[in-house]
Amino acid sequence: MSEVAIVGVGCVGFQPILPELSYKELMYEAAVKAYDDAGVDPRKDIDVFVTCAEDYLEGFSIFDEFVPDQLGAVLRHLFTVSGDGLLGLANAYMLIKTGHFDTVVLEAHSKASDLLTLMDVIAFALDPVLNRPLGGHPYYVAGMEMNRYLHDTCTTVEQCAQVVVKNKKNACGNPYAAYGANITLDQVLCSDMCFYPLKKLEISTPADGCVVMVLASEKVAEKLTDKPVWVKGVGWCTETPNLETRDWSKAVDTRLAAEMAYKTAKIHNPRKEIDLAEVNDLFAYKELQHMEALKLCAYGEAGKLTEEGVTARNGELPVNPSGGLLGMGYGLEASGTEKLLEVVLQLRGEAGRRQVSNVEVGLAHAWRGIPTTTGIAAVLSNVK
């Protein structure tokens, strides 16, 4: 079986709003950058195109229709994964592993600013009979989860707030980040209480942007670039859509996804073997909960590590050096590719001011947000 590598990346955004470009033009700009980075012509060199999108986020019944032209995929082999960009990576990876395909393009984007009623649409994902009629802002689900997590692990609200301070600061050094800021712990703690115990500044703000990547089999990758980033393993899992029966404390989906990815990547001691992690932080407490599910630390330990600075960019285990979703902005189905982009740039040594030194193995993680329990984890390395 061939190894799989990422050989080109392109990103436009992330910005609070990109009104001058249509979603098609946004995708085109990112695709041009990625193809240029990889040195490929999409009209000739690409076997399969994968795009990641959900209809209600785009405002179409079949968004797949509106994708091929701007990616150079007309009369080519393209399809849509209704999921996060990292799930698209999983499918691109498997396609190359079949031995039938050598090059796959992955695309994910957010045009959150086109959607005027994002929270109503998210509420529309709740069970139509059991949950939706109860009404209310759908993020109450996050409030419930955070409360249970804090209760079970004795993680403190200060530790959660520290995640925000760290990520927004990291984002200041990231040209792809929309919401970098130097803020204090007190500012986070004093921000409006939204869904007790979740506060306003602990919630990621949507942003517009697009990420396109080119993946290749071993033999093609080594021809195209001397800086391939190898996909060592991908794992993904859906726990349950039911609010009534899920585990509220432990992010089981992410744990199972991580176990699958680590098995393929032959990672036995994640804390030791992973040099940096880009972990879903749609809400501040999720970074902590996900670190634990990803086995980067023991259950209930993530808050303490954060407080001690272990997860800072210059710490022993840098988590979200990009600034995370709190700093870069919530890119909807592109959220996972925001993480992936940072890991690729770090492993290539191209992360500029954010560069973490001596990195060999990186972890990218995504969670599909409220109300899902779908998690995806990918292990990447600059060493084959």
Place this chain on the structure above:
Amino acid sequence: MFGKKRVAIVGAGLTLFRRRLKETGKELSYEASKMALDAAGMELGDMQSVVMGTAPDAFDGVHMKGEYLADGAGAYRKPYTRVFVGGGTGVFTPLAGWWHVASGQFDSCLVVAEEKMSSCYPHPQFAFTTIFDPILERPLGMNLIWIFALEMHRYMHKHGIKKEDIARVSVKNKGNALDHPCAQLGAKITVEDVLNSEIMAWPVQRLDVSPTSDGASALVLVSEDVAKEVTDNPVWIDGAGWCIDSTHWTNRDLYYPDYVECAARMAYKMAGIKNPPKEIDVAEPYDPFDYKELHHMEGLLLCKKGEAAKLTAEGVTQRDGDLPINPSGGLLGVGNPIAAAGLMKVCEIFWQLRGEAGKRQIPGDPRTGLAQAWGDLMQYGSVIVLRR
């Protein structure tokens, strides 16, 4: 195929197709999955991954409906992906299942397709008003049937094909569906019935069109090693093809589906098929409209451009003809719960190749079959080639 892994289908499941079913989408997904697992003699615990195919969320009225359907489809705590390529989804879903196993990542994959169109109120067609470009097309008050009428008319004009030539497809498929235990619209009708049915958007008439439906279907896919353990009678996925054409459908000549040809060539190449009409024993091309069966036979290279109507008139495409087309009864006869209908076609080829199609069984010991679906803005083709 040296060094590449083969993937087998070892079980198939199907619910009734009806205009309105009492079961929810989750319940339908469960019923089809359970039947497929039972048929394979396997359990959910044997399934290492799950792939879901389902068309617009606007039907079921749930955002991210793949997530919502997960537990019904048996994906609880499993790797689970939803793929979506419009009407092409039903045949595309087992292709995604194929690469889950062919990659070596998993030894088994449960493939499920579901559609609950009746939830969309007052009519499922509302969901289709948002498939169009919001700036250039929606302001015109587009209806889904229009675009097919435009394509059908262009096809008829280019080849000089008459309505009665096309109506024969509807007569054949609704007749075939009389033998299908899940069919919604099996009927004995005549060409005159089709020609006299209500005009929807000329040249499309009521009996040229498949219905809206609820239903689900499922397949169990396994690796070669597992297949040897569980069955003496596997059916292999030997060809996978898919293709998308430009969004600018008004810039294309609609008389011929280039994207279907491109998808078919991809699948044929993988399956080593050089002469499709000779090597394919039975086919289930996508037939949401009667003209589409003809259009797709041509795109699949099963006959020359403009020739499909003639073959149909000569009886070549009947169950006992040289090239049986849609022996199930197709979407026109069995019904059209979009993604579930596409996968129903793959189920039919599976049963035909195993000799398990009952009253619908075609004669002559078929060994190679194909199913195809079509979608998006008349721009997507998905093709699967199966072999015994």
Place this chain on the structure above:
Amino acid sequence: MSEKIKNYRGEALKSADIKEGRVPTEKCRPKAKFAWSAGIAIGRFLEELKKAKIIASTCSKCGRIMVPPRIYCENCFKPTDGWKYVKDTGTINTYSVSYLAADATRLKEPILVAIIDLDGASEGMGIIHKLGEVDKEKIEFGMKVRAVWKPKEERVGSITDIKYFKPVKEETP
């Protein structure tokens, strides 16, 4: 398939079962509101429609004059590099007489829809629009048609700034 299974699962309902409350139902109307950026290419196209003009974009590599315009040529995958007005006349590529409104309700007077290949654009570059001032029996493939514009004060920069296309009499040379 058939041997082992006697009963296929599924319980059919009639619409009356729902209307008359024999099965419980839950109703909901999604609040999904969008405001799409038209972007560079379609933004320009709409501005020109407001001036009663139709603009295309051009690709110097394949030589195509494309309408609706786009900022990239999907065939060559390079930026388009010019703008060009095309005529507001064209020929009917294909057409339909539709008795269905957008919501599938039945119309007494049908809507006439067509793909119109515009003069001055590359071959086969059509747009979808409606036909007017024509008897539905008299529409033909290849018929020459011309845009009928709304008056200036009613044009807002929308595809509906063109009311419809109507047949043009062939001018005798």
